[in-house]
Amino acid sequence: MRILHVLDHGLPLHSGYAFRTRAIVTAQQGRGWDVACLTGGRQGERQARREEIDGITFFRTPPVAAARSPLREWREVKALRRRLEEVIAEWRPDQIHVHSPVLGALAALPAARRFGLPVLYEIRAFWEDAAVGNGTGREGSARYRLIRMLETRACRKADAVAVICEGLKRDLIARGIDGDKVIVSPNGVDLGLFGTPAEPDLSLAQKLGLEGADVVGFIGSFYDYEGLDDLIAAMPLLVERRPRARLLMVGGGPMEDALKTQASAFGVAERIHFAGRVPHQEVERYYALIDLLAYPRKAMRLTELVTPLKPLEAMAQGKLVVASDVGGHRELIEDGVTGTLFPAGDPAALANALADLFDRRDGWDERRETARRFVERERNWADNVANYEPVYRRLNRKAA
Structure with missing residues (x-):
């Protein structure tokens, strides 16, 4: 053929x-x-x-x-x-x-x-x-x-x-x-290319100021529909419960300057590291430093209809996923089983979802394994x- x-x-x-x-x-x-x-x-x-x-x-x-x-x-x-x-x-x-x-x-x-x-x-x-x-x-x-x-x-x-x-x-x-x-x-996910999680690079963690931190991450493009302004807005609330919380933003796009300005206005700029775009072969090094991947997409036709790829990559990398409850995410993520869903457009709910997961690390291994099996079996x-x-x-x- x-x-x-x-x-x-x-x-x-x-x-x-x-x-x-x-x-x-x-x-x-x-x-x-x-x-x-x-x-x-x-x-x-x-x-x-x-x-x-x-x-x-x-x-x-x-x-x-x-x-x-x-x-x-x-x-x-x-x-x-x-x-x-x-x-x-x-x-x-x-x-x-x-x-x-x-x-x-x-x-x-x-x-x-x-x-x-x-x-x-x-x-x-x-x-x-x-x-x-x-x-x-x-x-x-x-x-x-x-x-x-x-x-x-x-x-x-x-x-x-x-x-x-x-x-x-x-x-x-x-x-x-x-x-x-x-x-x-x-x-x-092509598990042959993206299925073996890397070990954390301590020198990179030190360079980014993430040593000993509770690290929330986003890896992708900075478009408005991704809801990254809600993620920035959630950071002061998260820090109240988890003082060691840090946010690692990997990627770039039209919203980058606005997000940096917002981080400064919210007084959390020192807790957020914008790593910029990185070569594709380097992405796994950044995944390895992140505890929880956040995907706070806004509710609109695009996000309600379309399933994204990034949460699947995170699951393949053995990472926990926190995502807004738009239709595209609900098709990928079973709340409380393969990930955590929160109401779209609600920074406080996002902060609480992240903090609750950091407070309950004892269940992380089981959820990581469940999510990884889902990718292996169905994606x-x-x-x-x-x-x-x-x-x-x-x-x-x-x-x-």
């Missing part, structure tokens, strides 16, 4: 999107399938139109000339379609597996039809909701409604649809998409990738 993944971007860029792709492709290669990837113009300029990275073949689409929206997106779709038709003729795939955003589907559907190939369209998040979450869009705007319409149309035209969680599937069914054509391929990419096989085989028989 030869599968061509059509992507917005991929390695060597580092993002949750790129790492999920790598996990999928690596697991599929492990099953003996021939797999390659085609990235769109948003990947940026590359020296070669075909290259190998981490054992994965990547075909590249050159970037398009700069233009204002929607001309820019129209050019990107046209360029990706032309490049896809070239790659299909050269590489001869059996299956097109195109990943959101919907621009990829708009390019892949007509190209695949020209060559008589089936299309599986995978949605990791609705583009219109992601724009709202990132602060670049407004729910209900003309642009929002247009993208939603294009997304729905792409799902109707695709031979099959994959989503990363039940929330997205329910939303598509409510739009009139046949539930029988939608499969759930949930976020997972391990080596097993999750099997969800695609019956769909591929059905579509290929239909196309034959």
